[in-house]
Amino acid sequence: MIRWLGAIVGFMFYRFTGAVIGFILGSLVDNLGGKKGKSFTSMFDSQPGERVTPADFELNLLSLASLVIKADGTVNQSELDYVRLYFxxxxxxxxxxxxxxVFNEVIKKREISATNICNLLRQRTRYESRLQILHFLFSIANADGHVTESEVLEINKIAGYLGVNHRDFESIKAMFFKNPDSAYKILEIDRSATEAEIKAAYRTMAKKYHPDKLQHMDEAYQKGAEEKFRKVKEAYEQLQKERGF
Structure with a gap:
């Protein structure tokens, strides 16, 4: 019932596009009916700064994922499969x-406002959770073995809307690209960094990406945090080997 109510209300305000989005969100609410925690609709009744539940977080992430999947002009099956497995x-x-x-039926035609979604997430999620969003989106783009320039641009735009600073964006991006500067970018330092600066950067990044920071979220998110943490450790070990310390 909620899905049809959402479609009607959406049509009243935004015609066909609004009806599609309303139906999608209503369907997700119906599907999440048995889930503990706040519903998707109650999320909009919460006060600014209040954290959203993992279920609410996933609903918004679903929409952002579709933007990345469509960024290069094609809907790649391996990317769809990655999202399915993640769910x-x-x-x-x-x-x-x-x-x-529902996601698969509308992905080719749905218009989504990344600005609105990200503004909501920016107000009501922790910064480390937003970093995990970027890691997830890059993982989707990389599901076919290659992250395209258009996908990077789309994720970069989303990062800006989420209030993620550029150095953190470049750090996560570097985890998906292998080049001579990747280890430095992951640790957010320049090639001219001293041994002491590298060690300090490693401590800072290990703390920033520590899985404990996402203990409040579902296991799938925690696994993503563990992967980021592992990439930081690998980057540091690579520089240890290259610099000989």
């Missing part, structure tokens, strides 16, 4: 299939 790991097969069915 299964986060919420279980039954609910993931119900949600992904």
């Amino acid at each position: 299964v790991q986060a919420y279980g097969k039954e609910r993931a299939n119900a949600t992904f069915k």
